[in-house]
Amino acid sequence: MSSNKLDESFRDSISTIDKKGKRAFIYPKIPVGRFYNKRKLLSYALLAFLLSAPFIKINGNQFLLFNVLERKFNIFSFPFWPQDFHLVVISMIIGVVGLALFTVAFGRIFCGWFCPQTIFMEMVFRRIEFWIDGDRGAQMRLAKQSWDKEKIRKRVTKWIIFFIISFIIANVFLAYLIGSDEVLDLIKDGPKENTSTLIALLIFTGVFFFIYASFREQVCIIACPYGRMQGVLLDNKSINVAYDHVRGEAENGRAKFHKGEDRQALGVGDCIDCKICVNVCPTGIDIRNGTQLECINCTACIDECDTIMEKVGLPKGLIRYASEDEIVKKEKFQLTTRMKGYIAVLAILTGFFIGMLFLRNDVEATILHMPGQLFQHEGDTISNVYNYKVINKTEGDFKKVTFKLVNSKGEIKLVGKPFISIERQGFTQGTMFVKILEKDLNKEDIELQIEVYNNNRLIETAKTNFNGPRNFN
Secondary structure (H helix, E strand, O other): OOOOOOOHHHHHOOOOEOOOOOEOOOOOOOOOOHHHHHHHHHHHHHHHHHHHHHHOEEOOEEOEEEEOOOOEEEEOOEEEOHHHHHHHHHHHHHHHHHHHHHHHHHOOHHHHHOOHHHHHHHHHHHHHHHHHHOOHHHHHHHHHOOOOHHHHHHHHHHHHHHHHHHHHHHHHHHHHHHOHHHHHHHHHHOHHHOHHHHHHHHHHHHHHHHHHHHHOOHHHHHHOHHHHHHHHHOOOOOOEEEEOHHHHHEOOOOOOOOOOOOHHHHOEOOOOOOOHHHHOOOOOOOHHHOOOOOOOOOOHHHHHHHHHHHHHOOOOOOEEEEOHHHHHHOOOOOOOHHHHHHHHHHHHHHHHHHHHHHHOOOEEEEEEEOOOOOOEEEOOEEEEEEEEEEEEOOOOOEEEEEEEEOOOOOEEEEOOOOOEEEOOOEEEEEEEEEEEEHHHOOOOEEEEEEEEEEOOEEEEEEEEEEEOOOOOO
16 A cells, blocks of 8 residues: 655656656557547547648638738738737737636646647657557667667658658648748749758758657647646636546555455555556656646546556546546536636627727728928929838729829829729839929928729728928918
């Protein structure tokens, strides 16, 4: 029998670093069970979405695009321009608040079920590793094995496959950043014509290869800020993958299983100390030590523990989704004041965001004085020169765009052409002159209101200032 007193020394170190401070590789057992089967189905659906999203187009817009260099974003095929940056910020705040609410209620379940890092690691690279190197025991033996033909063959095969998949991920990642059309054009042109892009692509490939071949679960344990945030947000009412220590430890702690024994009479818990839950954990923790920041809620320990409990004839659910209050006080899950507060903030932000979307202009026009240029006398008229930029956020082309003065008598003359045209989801910019009779000016600085028309249909109104002489006739 083991002591009922919990050893807290595990909190002084992490499972991926040994006592000498060196990297300790985790060799988890192949998970099997109902939760794992559900995770596989969800993961494959999310993988299909992640790999195809930048190549899907709706109304000619890429489904997901995060072009930071050109400051153009598409979210669910809805385009956001630099002028819409406030909407992007609000949507990011909504995401953070939503994730915080999700964590307060359900712990780090996002990491185990939805996070791209976990999905690629556990459902792609780890499964390839199981296929090539074998299960936990075989991997540990192979790691200690000398570099003979078998080990070289398995390592080289695994690394080549990992590199190919990393290269594919890098291309998809690039499609999110610069657009799928641009990536496909680069592929058609070949590497000789795009050496700099190829180098950047290989750098991304190297990063992904390093993460999935070596760094692995340390992304979740060390690098990911969400793991740190989890420790702040969780409380005794948050649902996590939890070990029922009340049932598992009882009065006299854990004990190995012996057939025909009456464990209740012996005062020992239902945990038979088989350590299968530790061996299957992809981050190498012992869930029986309680909630830990390394736990990604992947449920592998639940599946394995349920299998063991079934074999020894004890009730399932020794490890399950539960809150600390449910385990200790038998309280069912309910919305707390903090959760209600997050829900209220999330509802307000979402309503505000939807309202801003409806109020967003489909056309943006800016008209600004050309830097360093003052007014000019042209006979009886005063002339100012401006730079203009018109953005078409709609799905239709603007064939004939013209400008018209509203609150002043005068003339607008575009440089180089009588009118402009703008493609869908595009913009144009140029130079224009605004000329007003000097006798119509009543002060040196007046505000102009300029209407923008497409085929004689008003599409936007812009404001700018017109400078004139200080002395008037």
